[in-house]
Amino acid sequence: MILKRLLTAPALFAAAGALLAAGLLLAFLYAPTDSSSMGFSQKIFYYHAPIAECALLAFAIAFVAAILYLRSDDPRYDVLGMVAIRLGLLFSLLVMATGMIWGRAAWGVWWTWEPRLTTFFVVCLLYTAYFVLRQTVEEESRRATFAALFAIVAFISVPFTFFATRLMPSGLHPVVIGPGGGGMPGSDLLAFFVSMIGMTLLLLAMIRQELAVEHLKEELHHLKNRIGA
Numbered sequence: 324m325i326l327k328r329l330l331t332a333p334a335l336f337a338a339a340g341a342l343l344a345a346g347l348l349l350a351f352l353y354a355p356t357d358s359s360s361m362g363f364s365q366k367i368f369y370y371h372a373p374i375a376e377c378a379l380l381a382f383a384i385a386f387v388a389a390i391l392y393l394r395s396d397d398p399r400y401d402v403l404g405m406v407a408i409r410l411g412l413l414f415s416l417l418v419m420a421t422g423m424i425w426g427r428a429a430w431g432v433w434w435t436w437e438p439r440l441t442t443f444f445v446v447c448l449l450y451t452a453y454f455v456l457r458q459t460v461e462e463e464s465r466r467a468t469f470a471a472l473f474a475i476v477a478f479i480s481v482p483f484t485f486f487a488t489r490l491m492p493s494g495l496h497p498v499v500i501g502p503g504g505g506g507m508p509g510s511d512l513l514a515f516f517v518s519m520i521g522m523t524l525l526l527l528a529m530i531r532q533e534l535a536v537e538h539l540k541e542e543l544h545h546l547k548n549r550i551g552a
Contacts, residue, residue: 332535335528342521346370349514365429369514371421373522374414375443379481381411381526382450386478389471401467404474405457406533408450410526415447442484449477 350369385407392400422440423433434440456473460466 330531332528332531335524335531339521339525339528342517342524346373346514346518346521349517354511354514367421367425367428369518370522371418371425372515373519374421375418376519377522377526378411378414378418379446379484380523381407381414381530382446382478382481384530385411385474386481389474389478392467392471396464398463398467401470402534402537403530404471406530406537408453408474410529410533412447412450414526415443415450418443419447439484442480446477446480446484449480453477 346369350366354366354369385404388400388404388407391397392404426435427433453470453473457466457470460469
């Protein structure tokens with residue numbers, strides 16, 4: 324019972340807000356200013372990177388939901404996939420916005436066709452096409468099936484953008500975490516992981532909230548049909 328209450332949307336929003344605020348304070352007051360040419364502009368990393376990771380996580384959730392829908396034909400998984408992709412695109416827009424601000428401050432350009440940016444842009448285009456597909460198919464079952472298949476195929480692009488800096492290290496984005504990466508001191512890691520957990524909880528809270536809204540829309544639709552009948 325207690326666990327169920329902790330996983331409600333309001334509880335998740337509260338936890339996310341607290342952790343994101345803590346991450347912001349750690350980033351500006353505890354983590355040292357970057358000694359490279361990025362300087363103070365590097366602080367945006369503590370939100371930019373978690374937002375990007377959550378965008379890809381949302382697409383991964385849609386991928387799993389698509390597989391579950393094709394196996395069970397349960398429309399709830401179709402709704403979950405749609406909600407996850409919608410939020411994934413929202414987070415992707417935030418990634419683009421924060422990335423352009425950071426890029427301008429750090430590298431002197433708003434945009435450049437380097438590996439990470441290019442692959443991420445392709446991912447955004449693919450998942451935008453997901454909603455175009457949904458609009459072109461009227462019959463609900465066929466729409467859900469086609470959308471699930473598309474979500475599975477589109478997800479193939481996600482690992483490419485995640486590993487772009489490792490597969491093609493000539494780009495502007497450094498490998499921060501992992502073998503061969505420059506690594507981060509403990510103070511930076513603490514700020515990053517606190518923000519990362521907070522952003523993940525925010526994504527989960529938004530998914531729960533959106534699912535509740537979609538459920539209410541479905542109930543309203545059925546009610547209108549009954550009144551019309």
